[in-house]
């Protein structure tokens with residue numbers, strides 16, 4: 419039985435003070451009602467330390483939104499895996515479509531980042547997903563399979579990896595994939611993991627859905643057999659909405 423995982427990806431939102439307030443609000447809204455599922459928050463780099471202090475003593479994990487693949491050096495504007503490890507991150511989101519779309523990240527550089535994050539003992543949330551054109555052309559299976567394969571190239575095992583299926587056309591658009599559309603792709607991803615790592619690894623890996631998840635659609639999405647939680651953007655910026663989504667996964 420896979421334990422569901424719901425992570426709030428705050429993207430480029432909230433000052434440090436606002437992040438402190440939101441993290442406290444999430445803890446208050448969650449209460450002690452849900453321990454069945456794993457929960458994480460991914461604020462901006464700037465707010466990681468502050469949010470870490472808020473989360474101390476709770477079961478909510480700290481997550482980062484990206485990281486560089488070198489330990490340190492002349493990479494102006496970047497943050498490395500050892501820095502994230504030192505600040506207490508348990509997870510790092512990698513390969514988000516916004517990183518691929520706006521910052522030129524590719525399966526190759528995502529793969530380097532994944533290896534670095536695993537080497538530093540943190541877990542990875544690997545994001546994959548097709549664009550609207552790719553869906554309309556019917557190539558989503560090939561696109562998502564090659565993102566999984568390319569991202570995981572030469573990665574020895576997937577026990578510390580969560581995959582997030584996030585169709586680009588559903589991110590921040592209010593347009594959610596139907597639970598059937600999402601389930602279809604989640605099953606494709608699980609089959610791909612089975613091909614690469616065997617049936618046991620595929621059965622164990624958690625695959626989140628992301629893209630306009632809201633309190634009103636979360637329960638249906640999370641009831642699908644291969645959907646193991648969600649990566650939540652917009653709705654994670656409201657403590658009550660995020661908590662309601664977590665409860666839908668419990």
Ligand code: PGA
Nearest residue numbers: 589590629630650651652
């Ligand atoms: P959204 O974002 O929930 O705002 O669609 C999800 C994501 O990009 O992780």
